[in-house]
Structure formats: structure tokens, C-alpha cells
Amino acid sequence: MEDKTKSRRKAASKRSTKAPAKIEDVARHAGVSIMTVSRAMRGVEGVSAKKRAEILRLAKRLNYQPSSVAGSLAAANSTLIGVSVPTLFEAVFAEIFDGMRATFANAGLQTVMDTTEYDKTHEQSWVDRMISWRPAGIILSGAEHSAHTRSRIRAAGIPALEIWDFTEDPIDLCVGVDHHAAGLEMGEHLVKLGYRRPAYVGVEQDRDARAENRLEGLRSAFESFGLSNDHDIRAGKQASFEAGFNGVRTMLSTAAPRPDVIYFLNDHMAFGGLMACERAGLKVPRDIGIVGFNGLNINKVLDKPITTSLTHRSLMGETGAKMLVAKILGAKTERTVALPVDLQDGETTRRQ
Numbered sequence: 001m002e003d004k005t006k007s008r009r010k011a012a013s014k015r016s017t018k019a020p021a022k023i024e025d026v027a028r029h030a031g032v033s034i035m036t037v038s039r040a041m042r043g044v045e046g047v048s049a050k051k052r053a054e055i056l057r058l059a060k061r062l063n064y065q066p067s068s069v070a071g072s073l074a075a076a077n078s079t080l081i082g083v084s085v086p087t088l089f090e091a092v093f094a095e096i097f098d099g100m101r102a103t104f105a106n107a108g109l110q111t112v113m114d115t116t117e118y119d120k121t122h123e124q125s126w127v128d129r130m131i132s133w134r135p136a137g138i139i140l141s142g143a144e145h146s147a148h149t150r151s152r153i154r155a156a157g158i159p160a161l162e163i164w165d166f167t168e169d170p171i172d173l174c175v176g177v178d179h180h181a182a183g184l185e186m187g188e189h190l191v192k193l194g195y196r197r198p199a200y201v202g203v204e205q206d207r208d209a210r211a212e213n214r215l216e217g218l219r220s221a222f223e224s225f226g227l228s229n230d231h232d233i234r235a236g237k238q239a240s241f242e243a244g245f246n247g248v249r250t251m252l253s254t255a256a257p258r259p260d261v262i263y264f265l266n267d268h269m270a271f272g273g274l275m276a277c278e279r280a281g282l283k284v285p286r287d288i289g290i291v292g293f294n295g296l297n298i299n300k301v302l303d304k305p306i307t308t309s310l311t312h313r314s315l316m317g318e319t320g321a322k323m324l325v326a327k328i329l330g331a332k333t334e335r336t337v338a339l340p341v342d343l344q345d346g347e348t349t350r351r352q
Contacts, residue, residue, distance in 0.1 A: 030055050131153070137324045159172060163175060199263070203239055204236065233248075266294050
């Protein structure tokens with residue numbers, strides 16, 4: 001009897017000194033998702049009593065200790081993700097969000113969305129409101145936020161993801177593209193094609209920081225060759241076909257000498273500009289070049305595909321969602337991910 005008691009104490013001692021397992025370990029042994037383990041540990045709906053008991057036994061045997069993040073979620077009992085985007089008029093943000101859907105759905109998370117119209121004050125008020133709800137996570141578009149927004153999210157300790165723009169110093173997590181580098185790459189490409197008089201058509205200044213960064217990259221490329229961008233047309237608030245069309249009509253009536261290539265905020269504006277050039281009797285690309293951004297689906301149906309920079313929006317959403325879910329569950333994840341931008345040489349610029 002004494003030997004058996006010593007044996008049990010020895011086994012218990014080994015268990016107590018065993019390194020704590022991770023939530024991924026429990027999920028793997030139980031044959032379930034990480035979110036199912038999280039739900040079982042928190043005692044929320046969505047897990048049967050039998051499966052929950054099995055997961056709890058495995059967690060105890062593996063010496064799994066829920067993280068402080070998971071503990072805070074247990075208190076809040078939240079499966080809500082707040083998503084802030086600048087506008088719903090842009091296909092870009094719809095495609096990014098679409099890339100997130102499956103990951104959040106599989107994790108049992110739900111989303112609530114708001115638009116800021118590129119207004120930092122509006123975004124700040126929305127963040128304050130979201131924090132009061134104690135969501136599981138927050139998603140912001142871009143990396144330009146007020147100091148209040150950044151400090152409030154960090155102080156609240158709520159996992160946060162910045163999407164679309166890339167920064168080495170995110171509030172918490174970030175996945176996006178380097179817009180300045182994308183503009184620089186396109187500018188260098190256009191110079192190599194022989195363009196010397198670039199122009200730009202976009203939305204009003206101080207509205208879209210990412211677009212301004214791309215423009216600065218383009219300008220840097222031309223300036224490095226002793227060239228300049230003398231024509232900058234702002235066509236209103238919406239980056240639409242009509243804005244691109246009207247912007248080019250204004251430019252053609254005022255710019256002298258005429259630009260030999262026009263860089264647009266996105267492909268939709270570039271298509272509108274293409275139509276304006278053709279209506280004015282200009283042949284593209286013989287008389288003037290047209291360049292967009294984003295590689296939007298409109299290029300798949302055009303007889304003359306637009307030269308553009310392809311961004312991987314769906315992948316961006318999926319990558320960001322996986323990072324955020326991992327952070328919510330206390331699992332290891334990368335802090336920043338920079339995705340590539342692929343230059344696509346279409347039929348609206350000269351050939352090399």
C-alpha cells in the first residue's frame with residue numbers, strides 16, 4: 001500500500017512539473033478546432049456536454065493554462081469583431097472583407113461593420129463605442145489613426161488588426177501592402193517605357209493617405225530621372241468611373257503640354273479616363289498612356305486591359321483574419337505581414 005501511494009505521488013509530481021501545453025496542442029489531441037477548445041473552456045454554447053468534458057480532461061492532462069486574453073474573453077463572453085472601413089463604394093474593401101468571412105465563421109466569430117469616410121474623428125468615436133462593447137477584436141483600415149485611437153486600443157488590451165496599408169509599428173497586428181513602394185515601382189516602369197510627362201487623377205487631397213503615398217512614390221521615380229509631375233487633378237470624393245472621366249476631360253482642357261501618361265487612383269477611375277481619352281479622339285496607348293491600381297475585375301472583361309498594380313485583397317483578408325483569431329485565442333502569430341504588389345503590363349501603355 002505504501003509503495004502504491006509513493007507511486008501516485010511521484011506521478012502527480014511529474015504532472016505538476018510538466019511544461020504547460022498550448023491551446024493548439026489541446027485542439028490537436030481532441031481533433032477539434034482551436035475555437036472549439038476556447039468555447040469548451042469558457043462554457044459557452046456550441047459544444048456538446050460530452051465533447052466539452054473530453055476537452056476539459058485533455059486540457060488537464062496536458063497541463064493547459066488558458067491565456068490572460070482568453071480569460072478576459074471569458075468575462076466578456078464576446079464573439080464580436082468590429083470592422084472599420086473607409087467606404088463601401090470601393091470593391092477593394094469588400095474583397096478584403098470577403099477573404100475574412102470563412103475564417104471568422106469557422107472560429108464562431110461574428111462581425112459588425114462601420115464606415116469612416118476617411119475621417120479620423122469618426123473612426124475615433126467608433127473605436128470608443130466598440131471598446132465599450134468589449135469585442136473579441138477590432139479591425140481598422142490603413143495605418144493612419146489619431147493618437148487617441150491608438151492609445152485607447154492598446155490600453156483596452158483588445159486584439160487589433162490594421163489592414164490594407166503596411167506599417168512596421170502597428171497598434172497590434174498588421175497585414176497590408178507598401179503603397180509608396182508600389183507607386184515607385186510603377187513610376188520606374190513608366191520611365192523605362194519612355195514616358196516623360198506624367199499626370200495624376202485622384203480624389204481630393206488628404207482623403208486617402210494610401211493613394212497619396214502611391215503618388216509620392218510615382219513622383220520620386222520620375223524625379224530621380226530629372227522629370228516632374230506637373231499635372232494633378234482632383235475629381236471629388238468618390239473614386240468612380242465618372243470621376244475618372246471628368247478628371248481627364250478637365251486635364252485635357254487645361255494641361256499644356258498634354259501629358260503622355262496618366263496615373264489614376266484605381267482601375268475604375270482609369271477606365272473612366274480611358275473612355276474620356278477615346279471620346280476626345282486620342283488613341284491609347286499611341287497618343288497617351290493610362291495606368292490604374294489594384295488589378296480590379298474590370299480588367300478581365302476589357303478588350304484593352306489596363307496597365308495596373310495587382311493587390312491580393314482576398315489573401316490579405318484571409319491572412320489578417322487568421323492572425324487576429326490566433327491572437328484572440330492566445331496562440332502564436334506574426335505581428336506584421338507585407339504582401340507583394342504585382343505590376344501588370346496591360347495594353348494601355350507602350351510596349352518595351
